[in-house]
Amino acid sequence: MVSKEKINRINELARISKERELSALEKEEQQKLRKEYINSFRKSFAKQLENIELVD
Numbered sequence: 001m002v003s004k005e006k007i008n009r010i011n012e013l014a015r016i017s018k019e020r021e022l023s024a025l026e027k028e029e030q031q032k033l034r035k036e037y038i039n040s041f042r043k044s045f046a047k048q049l050e051n052i053e054l055v056d
Helices: 005-019 024-050
Strands: none
Touching: 005 024
């Protein structure tokens, strides 16, 4: 799971990008954090799907 600080940073960078263009370092950081968040989400979702049991 991605830490609360990293999620806050993702949101902060998103807000900044609406106000002005991000620098190259900020864009790189944003892409890295988003990728980490998406990978974490996918792993969590896959585990949820694995735990689903169909009952007929």
